[in-house]
Amino acid sequence: MGNYYQKEIECMSREDMKKLQSEKLVNSVKRVYENVPFYKRKMDEKGVTPNDIKSIDDLHKLPFITKDDLRDEYPYGLLAKPLSECVRIHSTSGTTGKRVVAFYTQHDIDLWDDCCARAIVAAGGSNEDVCQIAYGFGLFTGGAGLNGGSHKVGCLTLPMSSGNTERQIQFMTDLGSTILCCTPSYAAYLAESIKEKGVKDRIKLKAGIFGAEAWSEEMRKNIENSLGIKAYDIYGLTEISGPGVSFECEAQDGMHVNEDHFIAEIIDPKTGEVLPEGTVGELVFTCIDKEAFPLMRYRTRDLCVLTRDPCPCGRTHVKMSRLMGRTDDMLIIRGVNVFPSQIETVLIKNGYEANYQIIVDRVNNSDTLDVNVEITPEMLSDTTMGISEREKKLVADLKAMLGIKAVVHIVEPKTIARSEGKAVRIIDKRKI
Numbered sequence: 001m002g003n004y005y006q007k008e009i010e011c012m013s014r015e016d017m018k019k020l021q022s023e024k025l026v027n028s029v030k031r032v033y034e035n036v037p038f039y040k041r042k043m044d045e046k047g048v049t050p051n052d053i054k055s056i057d058d059l060h061k062l063p064f065i066t067k068d069d070l071r072d073e074y075p076y077g078l079l080a081k082p083l084s085e086c087v088r089i090h091s092t093s094g095t096t097g098k099r100v101v102a103f104y105t106q107h108d109i110d111l112w113d114d115c116c117a118r119a120i121v122a123a124g125g126s127n128e129d130v131c132q133i134a135y136g137f138g139l140f141t142g143g144a145g146l147n148g149g150s151h152k153v154g155c156l157t158l159p160m161s162s163g164n165t166e167r168q169i170q171f172m173t174d175l176g177s178t179i180l181c182c183t184p185s186y187a188a189y190l191a192e193s194i195k196e197k198g199v200k201d202r203i204k205l206k207a208g209i210f211g212a213e214a215w216s217e218e219m220r221k222n223i224e225n226s227l228g229i230k231a232y233d234i235y236g237l238t239e240i241s242g243p244g245v246s247f248e249c250e251a252q253d254g255m256h257v258n259e260d261h262f263i264a265e266i267i268d269p270k271t272g273e274v275l276p277e278g279t280v281g282e283l284v285f286t287c288i289d290k291e292a293f294p295l296m297r298y299r300t301r302d303l304c305v306l307t308r309d310p311c312p313c314g315r316t317h318v319k320m321s322r323l324m325g326r327t328d329d330m331l332i333i334r335g336v337n338v339f340p341s342q343i344e345t346v347l348i349k350n351g352y353e354a355n356y357q358i359i360v361d362r363v364n365n366s367d368t369l370d371v372n373v374e375i376t377p378e379m380l381s382d383t384t385m386g387i388s389e390r391e392k393k394l395v396a397d398l399k400a401m402l403g404i405k406a407v408v409h410i411v412e413p414k415t416i417a418r419s420e421g422k423a424v425r426i427i428d429k430r431k432i
């Protein structure tokens with residue numbers, strides 16, 4: 001293990017962690033109340049003063065912050081440090097509305113790099129490794145975060161950025177990359193290209209650190225088998241820092257939240273009520289160590305479960321489950337709640353790869369759901385089942401999973417565009 005297995009913190013008793021979090025929370029709340037007019041206004045409106053926050057048991061008294069608040073306060077409204085102390089920004093892609101910009105002091109960058117270093121170590125990384133970073137570099141946090149973490153661990157770091165698949169595979173084989181960091185959809189695309197090139201036996205990868213988008217357990221198994229690696233989930237969001245807010249360990253059963261820096265809560269997305277651990281709800285984060293952009297009770301819109309069951313790895317930090325979707329990516333089709341991950345699970349269980357598209361539309365006042373999925377080369381050479389039979393089977397399995405009927409189109413291999421970053425798989429024409 002490298003230096004970034006921070007055992008004294010990562011395996012701290014619950015009691016000690018609560019004490020540490022409480023101290024940091026009290027200080028952070030005071031600081032934002034005094035330095036950021038937005039927080040003062042929000043807390044005053046709710047009738048809460050910094051003196052009311054004495055420990056993490058008082059966290060629920062603080063108001064929530066939403067993505068809309070961030071947009072309203074764009075760009076500098078939530079900044080808690082003078083600009084002269086900030087050294088970098090990152091930003092979300094801003095596909096829906098104004099971009100969100102997050103600010104970092106050097107302390108914030110160090111803290112973030114540490115979080116990513118912990119993730120790399122938890123995936124078995126050390127200074128013996130060659131770490132290929134194929135997340136995008138730039139305003140997106142994926143490249144910069146894992147790059148910083150890889151340096152801290154002492155890996156030989158390949159800052160490839162995303163795309164240029166030929167070059168990725170060339171460096172992977174020539175330099176003997178052992179860890180791959182990218183989105184799961186790009187990992188699947190790289191695996192497909194490696195297979196086509198017939199260079200699988202020249203690949204030395206042992207682990208992948210994949211996140212930034214939803215992926216199913218079935219997709220994990222496919223990637224692990226095709227690349228011959230262990231694939232670990234990593235979670236994060238620009239507003240809170242970037243990748244490394246939580247990460248998987250060798251148990252590959254949920255992601256440990258870096259609780260010494262971020263307090264996680266689960267709330268009912270409708271009422272805002274805090275839910276007990278073990279219940280599905282919206283994830284909310286409070287930053288207790290950051291300087292420039294320390295969001296308090298930020299509603300992520302991500303749905304998951306938090307659990308404190310003992311983990312075989314020895315880490316005591318709370319674990320969040322694989323994301324079950326986002327409050328805003330849940331599709332309501334003919335009155336039924338549909339998560340894209342449910343559709344992916346059905347497709348992969350039937351032997352398809354994650355090369356699919358979900359198209360929702362409204363025709364004659366009724367919602368339509370079409371699923372396009374590529375046939376795999378293996379299925380093409382298997383003559384025991386025809387295309388229409390395959391389509392019927394998928395329609396039946398989707399109906400059983402979702403409770404509604406979908407129209408399925410099985411399309412030729414390579415007809416659905418591959419993704420080098422976050423895959424866009426849902427086209428909701430009702431919103432266009």
Ligand code: DLL
Pocket residue numbers: 092093135141142210211212213214215233234235236237238239242243244300302323326
């Ligand atoms: O995606 C940060 C990141 C980069 C995480 C690299 C992991 C690896 P944003 O672009 O701000 O930041 O998008 C954040 O992506 O709220 C989730 O909805 C989604 N997301 C992130 N990680 C996962 C994951 C980065 N492991 C949004 N599983 C989040 C599912 C994820 N969804």
